[in-house]
Amino acid sequence: MADHDMFDNNASITPADLPALRERIDTLDSEILKLISERAHCAQQVAQVKTDSDPQATFYRPEREAQVLRRIMALNKGPLDDEEMARLFREIMSACLALERPVKVAYLGPEGTFTQQAALKHFGDSAVSLPMAAIDEVFREVEAGAAHFGVVPVENSTEGIVNSTLDTFMDASLRICGEVVLRIHHHLLVSNNTRRDKVSRIYSHPQSLAQCRKWLDAHYPNAERVPVSSNAEAARLIKSEWHSAAIAGDMAAKRYELEKVAEKIEDRPDNSTRFLIIGHHDTPISEDDKTSIVVAMRNQPGALHDLLEPFHRHKIDLTRVETRPSRTGVWNYVFFIDFKGHRDDPQVAAVLEEITLRAAELKVLGSYPVGVL
Numbered sequence: 001m002a003d004h005d006m007f008d009n010n011a012s013i014t015p016a017d018l019p020a021l022r023e024r025i026d027t028l029d030s031e032i033l034k035l036i037s038e039r040a041h042c043a044q045q046v047a048q049v050k051t052d053s054d055p056q057a058t059f060y061r062p063e064r065e066a067q068v069l070r071r072i073m074a075l076n077k078g079p080l081d082d083e084e085m086a087r088l089f090r091e092i093m094s095a096c097l098a099l100e101r102p103v104k105v106a107y108l109g110p111e112g113t114f115t116q117q118a119a120l121k122h123f124g125d126s127a128v129s130l131p132m133a134a135i136d137e138v139f140r141e142v143e144a145g146a147a148h149f150g151v152v153p154v155e156n157s158t159e160g161i162v163n164s165t166l167d168t169f170m171d172a173s174l175r176i177c178g179e180v181v182l183r184i185h186h187h188l189l190v191s192n193n194t195r196r197d198k199v200s201r202i203y204s205h206p207q208s209l210a211q212c213r214k215w216l217d218a219h220y221p222n223a224e225r226v227p228v229s230s231n232a233e234a235a236r237l238i239k240s241e242w243h244s245a246a247i248a249g250d251m252a253a254k255r256y257e258l259e260k261v262a263e264k265i266e267d268r269p270d271n272s273t274r275f276l277i278i279g280h281h282d283t284p285i286s287e288d289d290k291t292s293i294v295v296a297m298r299n300q301p302g303a304l305h306d307l308l309e310p311f312h313r314h315k316i317d318l319t320r321v322e323t324r325p326s327r328t329g330v331w332n333y334v335f336f337i338d339f340k341g342h343r344d345d346p347q348v349a350a351v352l353e354e355i356t357l358r359a360a361e362l363k364v365l366g367s368y369p370v371g372v373l
Contacts, residue, residue: 031177040096047100059100060123060148062178063279063286065093066369070288073372086373087121094124106130106138106147112232112252118180118275119151121302121373133229135164137163138329139172142278150278153181157272159207161322165276168335169294169323169365176366178277180373186212186231187265189246189258191239197259201226203234204247214263220245232256277368286369288321293352296326296334296361307335310354314347342367 008041013021018020027253072089073082105123108115109131119129130147132138138150153162178329186208190196201221202209206227209216216225223245228234231248235256238244245261246252253260274291311318320338341348343364357361 001221002323018124036092039092040099040289043096044099050100057316058281060097060103062231062283063369066178066286066288068093069372083373090121090373091124091126094126095121096145097124098126099317103127103149104130104147105149105151106132106141107151108135108138108230109130110230110236112235112248112255113186113230114136114182114249114251115151115153115275116275117249117251118153118182118273120277122151122178122277123149130307131232135162136168139168139174139278142174142280148279149177150174151219153273154276154336155274155320156184156207156211157270158266158268163324165320166294166324169336170334172278174278174280175282176276177279177281177283177359177368177373179290179368180277181208182273182275184211184266184271184273185249185264186247186271187249187253187260188259188262188265189235189238189248189253189256191256191258193240193242193356194245195242198243199223199245201241201244202247203228203244204236205229205231208247211267211271212265219262234235274371283366285342285344285367287338287346288370289367290338290370291341291343291348291367292297292336292338292365293338293355294334294363294365295355295359297358298360299332304335306358307337310351314351316347316351340370 010174037349047059050059069089073086076082076085077297103123105119105127107113107119107129111131111335116131119127121225130141132141135152138152141147142150152165154165154192154328155161176203186203190199199220200222201224201243203226208231209225216223228237232252232255234246235248235252235258238246238258239256246258247265252258297307307323308318317340318337319340320336322336323333324336326332326334343349352362352364
């Protein structure tokens with residue numbers, strides 16, 4: 001019987017088998033190490049070919065990484081679940097990419113925010129993450145070339161759209177090249193100086209306070225709720241206050257060495273936030289894509305029907321439609337629309353051509369892979 005078949009029947013394993021199992025694990029670890037090193041060498045060769053042909057070549061390819069992760073998840077037979085296996089490969093890919101050229105990623109900071117968590121989920125721990133104080137600063141950092149990509153929040157399942165992100169897209173020249181959906185868990189955190197029975201002030205981002213409203217009403221009805229710029233800032237503030245607590249996530253708790261008084265206090269168990277990856281380049285088709293556009297329509301009866309009708313006729317699935325007041329004053333409203341498909345798909349191209357004829361202005365923000373992780 002081959003070594004890999006020796007212990008397939010778990011019921012027959014006894015403590016006497018442990019030395020052989022550990023020896024088998026050591027052998028497998030050596031094989032895994034060898035294969036990861038071979039993959040890294042291949043990545044270096046890819047980088048050399050790209051650099052020789054184009055010194056300004058793009059090393060990070062969103063559509064390629066999405067295809068690799070989808071393939072891994074399709075091939076996975078367990079016992080690790082598909083997402084866990086994909087996360088392992090994400091880190092391998094991140095480390096290999098860092099050998100080619102480290103990716104610099106700007107995100108809405110400070111350190112410990114959910115946006116940083118989303119950035120690391122998408123790019124892996126080998127990416128260089130750069131905290132920014134505001135969403136428009138993330139855009140400026142990428143536009144100036146100081147960062148290759150940016151990560152910004154766009155919508156929360158409980159509190160809805162992040163208006164400042166949509167408004168910044170109106171004037172930006174950047175492209176959306178990816179998305180991340182992050183499951184959001186909020187915890188009530190205290191420092192080692194906190195007197196838990198005397199908590200009279202709770203800091204957090206306004207959206208987080210709103211997402212935990214019912215829990216706070218039930219457990220801390222008399223505590224002052226103080227909105228701050230981010231959950232990470234809330235975590236930082238309570239380090240020096242004995243009567244304060246913060247609502248934040250795991251990353252902030254770890255970064256600022258805080259203790260969890262209560263875990264997962266969000267009012268809705270399915271609370272999640274969607275983040276967008278922004279960069280300079282259009283992303284080729286990955287076979288499972290989404291497109292985002294912003295459209296200004298002329299102020300006339302039936303304008304919204306005229307905008308949406310081509311999608312219905314071409315059977316293109318709309319995933320989000322948002323309306324924002326026009327900041328220029330030329331048009332009353334603009335529409336932000338997400339839909340399934342890539343701008344290079346024939347059906348999508350036909351719809352965009354029709355909308356161009358009907359709209360006062362159309363801007364394609366980007367076509368990009370649907371979030372894998």
